Amino acid sequence: MSEDAKVHPVKPDVAARAWVDRERYQAMYQQSVEAPEDFWAEQAQSLDWFKAPSVIRSTDFGPENVDVRWFEDGQLNVAHNCLDRHLEERGDQVAIIWEGDDPSESQSITYRELHARVSQFANGLKELGVGRGDVVTLYMPMIPEAAMAMLACTRIGAVHSVVFGGFSPDALAGRIADSSSRIVITADESLRGGKRVPLKENVDDALERDGTDCVDHVLVVRRTGGDVHWGSRDLWFHELVDRQSSDCPAEAMGAEDPLFILYTSGSTGTPKGLKHTTGGYLLYAAMTHRYVFDYHDGDIYWCTADVGWVTGHSYIVYGPLANGATTLMFEGVPSYPTHGRMGEIVDKHQVNILYTAPTAVRALMAHGDGVMDSSSRDSLRLLGSVGEPINPEAWEWFHRVIGKGNCPLVDTWWQTETGGIMIAPLPGATDLKPGSATLPFFGVQPALVDNEGNILEGATEGNLVILDSWPGQARSIWGNHERYVQTYFSTYAGMYFTGDGCRRDEDGYYWITGRVDDVLNVSGHRMGTAEIESSLVAHEAVAEAAVVGYPHDIKGQGIYIYVTLNDGIEPSDELKKTLTQWVRKDIGPIASPDVIQWAPGLPKTRSGKIMRRILRKIAANETDGLGDTSTLADPTVVDDLIEHRANR
Numbered sequence: 001m002s003e004d005a006k007v008h009p010v011k012p013d014v015a016a017r018a019w020v021d022r023e024r025y026q027a028m029y030q031q032s033v034e035a036p037e038d039f040w041a042e043q044a045q046s047l048d049w050f051k052a053p054s055v056i057r058s059t060d061f062g063p064e065n066v067d068v069r070w071f072e073d074g075q076l077n078v079a080h081n082c083l084d085r086h087l088e089e090r091g092d093q094v095a096i097i098w099e100g101d102d103p104s105e106s107q108s109i110t111y112r113e114l115h116a117r118v119s120q121f122a123n124g125l126k127e128l129g130v131g132r133g134d135v136v137t138l139y140m141p142m143i144p145e146a147a148m149a150m151l152a153c154t155r156i157g158a159v160h161s162v163v164f165g166g167f168s169p170d171a172l173a174g175r176i177a178d179s180s181s182r183i184v185i186t187a188d189e190s191l192r193g194g195k196r197v198p199l200k201e202n203v204d205d206a207l208e209r210d211g212t213d214c215v216d217h218v219l220v221v222r223r224t225g226g227d228v229h230w231g232s233r234d235l236w237f238h239e240l241v242d243r244q245s246s247d248c249p250a251e252a253m254g255a256e257d258p259l260f261i262l263y264t265s266g267s268t269g270t271p272k273g274l275k276h277t278t279g280g281y282l283l284y285a286a287m288t289h290r291y292v293f294d295y296h297d298g299d300i301y302w303c304t305a306d307v308g309w310v311t312g313h314s315y316i317v318y319g320p321l322a323n324g325a326t327t328l329m330f331e332g333v334p335s336y337p338t339h340g341r342m343g344e345i346v347d348k349h350q351v352n353i354l355y356t357a358p359t360a361v362r363a364l365m366a367h368g369d370g371v372m373d374s375s376s377r378d379s380l381r382l383l384g385s386v387g388e389p390i391n392p393e394a395w396e397w398f399h400r401v402i403g404k405g406n407c408p409l410v411d412t413w414w415q416t417e418t419g420g421i422m423i424a425p426l427p428g429a430t431d432l433k434p435g436s437a438t439l440p441f442f443g444v445q446p447a448l449v450d451n452e453g454n455i456l457e458g459a460t461e462g463n464l465v466i467l468d469s470w471p472g473q474a475r476s477i478w479g480n481h482e483r484y485v486q487t488y489f490s491t492y493a494g495m496y497f498t499g500d501g502c503r504r505d506e507d508g509y510y511w512i513t514g515r516v517d518d519v520l521n522v523s524g525h526r527m528g529t530a531e532i533e534s535s536l537v538a539h540e541a542v543a544e545a546a547v548v549g550y551p552h553d554i555k556g557q558g559i560y561i562y563v564t565l566n567d568g569i570e571p572s573d574e575l576k577k578t579l580t581q582w583v584r585k586d587i588g589p590i591a592s593p594d595v596i597q598w599a600p601g602l603p604k605t606r607s608g609k610i611m612r613r614i615l616r617k618i619a620a621n622e623t624d625g626l627g628d629t630s631t632l633a634d635p636t637v638v639d640d641l642i643e644h645r646a647n648r
């Protein structure tokens with residue numbers, strides 16, 4: 001049986017309870033692409049506007065100019081939509097369940113409490129002189145204060161830039177400088193899997209680097225009570241915030257005012273700060289959360305991502321809170337203190353909807369079915385997957401073992417740039433095929449093109465593009481609109497290019513095959529090969545480096561590095577360790593090389609371009625089908641690399 005043939009049909013009881021069944025999906029989808037103005041004008045009414053928009057969309061995908069605006073004359077506030085408007089009906093409902101790294105620690109915060117705390121936080125920021133349009137960098141553990149800080153920024157019109165707490169001081173410094181942040185909010189330390197990460201120390205380190213003079217204050221949440229160095233610009237969060245009034249009016253923001261910046265990796269250059277704006281983003285995050293997870297009042301919803309990634313923004317904080325949901329936030333890692341932790345958290349908080357990453361599923365799967373024996377997981381109703389292609393085996397295991405065969409599994413394809421889910425099943429409407437993200441969400445018009453940009457019809461494979469705008473789309477790259485146009489709209493004129501390859505089957509289902517550019521996806525973390533290469537060549541022993549991904553059982557992709565050493569430097573295992581540490585320190589532990597191979601030479605064309613296709617094949621041990629090597633300047637380097645292929 002081909003994998004396409006394996007179908008999990010929509011169950012009648014799921015369809016009966018769902019917001020959207022098959023007929024309704026078809027009707028709504030059709031309207032969303034044929035009459036987008038009407039469709040989105042109606043959907044926009046689900047938000048609370050201070051001034052309702054009269055202009056629904058003005059979007060231009062080029063080639064002359066790329067300009068994307070949604071609801072541009074509308075005014076609203078994101079924190080108001082996520083908090084204030086719920087107070088009357090659900091003030092005492094839990095908004096955030098926080099589960100600590102240590103299983104004995106947890107906390108429930110109601111909408112009323114969250115509203116009060118966010119307002120105090122916002123007043124504290126105002127006291128520091130933060131206002132509309134100012135950029136605030138967050139470098140936080142997964143604690144409620146991270147969500148509060150995001151919401152406090154939005155309340156006063158400040159723009160947040162969350163930097164994942166696993167990034168190095170260097171990576172943090174680059175992002176602070178690029179966004180000209182005035183404030184950094186952090187914690188003394190974070191706690192993950194029983195280990196402490198010195199966040200404040202990393203911030204101190206980062207602020208020693210060039211370009212970070214823009215920072216006036218560092219606001220520090222006390223999480224562990226660990227020792228921290230204290231300087232003149234440092235302030236304790238509790239000393240500033242506890243004494244503030246809990247009355248802070250929400251600023252009326254324009255729908256196209258920036259809401260946040262989030263950095264992500266591309267195939268070239270430094271990470272790009274994607275700019276997301278207020279109205280369209282919030283509407284899209286809320287709608288996708290409601291429909292894809294079929295969220296209903298009273299459901300307990302858990303997304304295991306970190307707020308440092310877009311998934312945490314849209315599906316831990318903004319989407320769920322805009323819908324008045326109860327969202328669970330987990331500080332730790334799924335394998336601590338035991339591999340059964342994820343299921344135990346589900347039982348402890350009676351989680352109904354679980355949204356996680358294929359890498360987490362594969363890590364559990366490697367321990368066998370018994371790994372879930374410490375929990376019943378009877379509360380689960382729906383499962384979700386995000387971040388990378390999920391292989392059908394992992395899909396089936398997730399469905400059968402974690403979900404006990406009872407829960408629809410929604411594989412959601414999207415990107416930092418898209419703001420929200422783009423291709424995914426709706427549980428009451430879409431038959432599931434393991435490994436396929438299935439069909440587009442409302443308003444999303446995917447297409448497959450060949451390398452010349454010709455649109456391909458029917459069952460086929462090609463490069464995935466999106467033909468028209470959707471409200472959640474990133475509007476620009478912070479401070480560099482030209483790069484935005486160049487990166488996303490120049491490969492295929494007039495279309496948004498995703499960077500992903502994709503197959504479409506006879507039923508019109510989409511199967512994402514992975515990146516077609518030089519971007520790696522390691523455990524769902526997106527990384528540019530160029531970033532890792534430039535880190536390596538900055539080391540004195542390294543003359544040249546080439547980084548490729550290779551198939552990895554748990555991580556999806558592993559990082560395989562070919563290094564050419566400078567003349568006179570002897571290769572050694574010790575040096576491999578040094579280079580590994582170097583990259584970890586430079587970028588962060590997520591960029592740890594899995595394999596380093598010494599390469600006396602790299603395969604290059606006569607014009608000096610490294611042929612990564614060949615390096616990828618060698619790394620994957622697919623050396624039989626190397627393809628055409630006739631354009632190589634020196635074909636013998638390939639034989640040497642194959643002969644000395646690093647053992648794994």
Ligand code: PRX
Nearest residue numbers: 386387388389411412413414415416512526
């Ligand atoms: O290659 C796709 C992969 O992750 C990339 C986007 O990464 P990032 O911006 O970090 O956002 C991750 C979370 C939304 C995509 O270009 N990707 C993400 N989800 C899937 C996926 N690949 C296949 N299937 C998915 N469900």
